[in-house]
Amino acid sequence: MRLPEGWVTAAALALLPAVALWAWAADEPFTITLATRAAILALAAVGLNVALGIGGLVSLGHAVFFGIGGYAMGILAFHAQTYAPLEIGPLTIAGTRSMPLIWLVATAASALVAWLIGLLSLRTSGIYFIMITLAFGQMAFYFAISWTAYGGEDGLSIYVRNGFPGLNTLVPIQFFALCCAVLLLAVALQWRLRASGFGLALDAARQAPARVEAAGLSPRRLKLAAFVLSGALTGLAGALFADLNRFVSPSMFSWQLSGELIVLIVLGGTGRLAGPVIGAALFVALEHWLGGLTEFWLVWLGAILLGIVLFARGGVVGLLTGRAGPHV
C-alpha cells in the first residue's frame, strides 16, 4: 500500500479516542481502561522513539525512566495518603495528590537521571550502549526491590487516583481523555522536533556522525539532548501508568518492560510519528485478545514480531505507506 504518511498518522491518532468513545457509549469501562493503557504505553514509546527512532540509541534501560515516573507518583501520593511529610535531609516536603505537580517531579527526575546515564553511556555505542543502559535498568530494579520504605518487592498501593484540576480522574473516560491529550501533545512535540534543525542534525548523527562533527556540531551532545527528552517523556508515562493502576512496584523498572517498549516501536514503525501509537494499540489488543485465548500469547506475539522484522522492516506504518523508514 502507498497511503500518505500524514493520513496514517491522523488515523492512528484518531483510533484510541474512537475506541474509547465507543466503549463509553456502550458502557464498557474495561475497554476504556485498555485504551488508556494503550495511550500511556504509547506515550512511553514516543519517548523511546525520540532516542531510538531518530537518534538510533537502542536503550534497553528505558524502564528506568518509566519506574522513576511511577515512583515519583507513588512516593508523593504515599506521603499525602499517610499525612507524613517527606524528609530529605533538612528539607521537609509535603506529599501531594495533584497530578500536575507529580508530573513535574516525574519529568524533572527522569530528565536528570537520563542526563547522568546519557553522560556515561553515550561514550559507547552499539552493543556496549545496549549493555550499559541494561545495567542501569537492573541497578534501578534491584534498588527498588530493596527499598522497603516504599514497599520493597511488594510495591506501593495508592488508594485514590490523584486529581487534575477540573476533572474527576476516577471516571474512566475522563482519565482516558487526560492521558490521550498528553499523548497527542507528545506526538506533536516529536513531530516538531523532527522538523527542526535539531531533528535534522540528530537524524544525521545517527547515520553519519563524522559528517555532523565536521559540520561543527557535536553528535554526542545532540544524542544526549535527545536522550534527556526521551527519558522525561517516558518518565511522564510512568507517572500516568502508576495512576492508572493506583499501584507502583519494582516491575516498572524491569528489563522486560524496556524490551516491550522496543517491541512496540518495532511493531508500529521505528522512527515514525504514528509508530509508537499503532504499536501500543496493537500490543494491548493482542495482549487482551490473544491473552484471552491462550496463556501462550507471547509466542504468537513473537511470531508476529519475527514476521515484521523479516518482511516489513518499517513496521505497520511502513506497510501502510510503502516506505521502509529510518534504518537503526
Place this chain on the structure above:
Amino acid sequence: MSEVLAADGLTKRFGALLASDGVSIDVRAGEIHAVIGPNGAGKSTLIAQISGALAPDAGTVRLNGADVTRWSVARRAKAGLARTFQVSALALEATAEENVMLGALGRDGGLRHRTARNAALRDAARAALDRVGLAARGTPASDLSHGQRRQLEVAVALAQRPRLFLMDEPMAGLGAEGTRRLTPLLDGLRAEAPILLVEHDMDAVFALADRITVLVAGRAIATGTPSAIRADADVRAAYLGDG
C-alpha cells in the same frame, strides 16, 4: 602572504610506526596546496591531525593565526575548517538538500527552528547545490550516483562557508569523466577559500595545485610549485617512478 593554515612539526607515532615525522605545511589565502605521496606515506594521519580527529604527539596547528592544536573537530569546523571525506560521509536517508542544510546549520545555528521555514538555511543549501551543479535536491543521498555523492560532499563543505577546505581525495573512484567535471569546480572554489587537497589523481593535482607537498614515509620531502616538484630529483626517485 597570509597563512590560513599553518601546521608546524606535526609528529604522530603509532607503536613502532612514525606516521608523521615533523611535518610542516601551510596554506595561503587563495591557493590550492596539494599533498601527494604513495600509500602509507601518512596522508590520512596528516588530515586527521589537521581536522582534529587525532591529537599530534608534537607540533602545532594554527588556523587563521589561532592555535587550534587542542581543539575538537566540531570547534575547528565552527572556526571555518570544512572537510570532505575520502569515503563519502553523508546521511544516506536524508535528501541532498537536507545534507547540505546540515553544513549551514553548524555555521549559523537554527537548531530550534523548523528547517522548512528557515529561509536562510534553505537558500544557503540551494546556493551550494547550484554551485556544485547538483540538481537532484530532493533525492535521498542513497539514490545518488557515486559521482553525485562526491559533488554533494563538496556542497556540504561549501555550505559551511569555510575559511579553509580540507579535501581528502575528492576524486576517489570518479574515473576520468568524473574527474574532468570536478576539476573546474575545485579550481573555482579557491576564490571562496583556499584548499588543502590530498589527491591520488596526478593529472588533477598538477592541473589544480599552486603548490605541492610530497609526503614519503611520514616526512615532507619537498614543497614547491608543480614544475619544481616535477623537476625535483628526490621526488622523482622516491615517488614519481623515475629511478
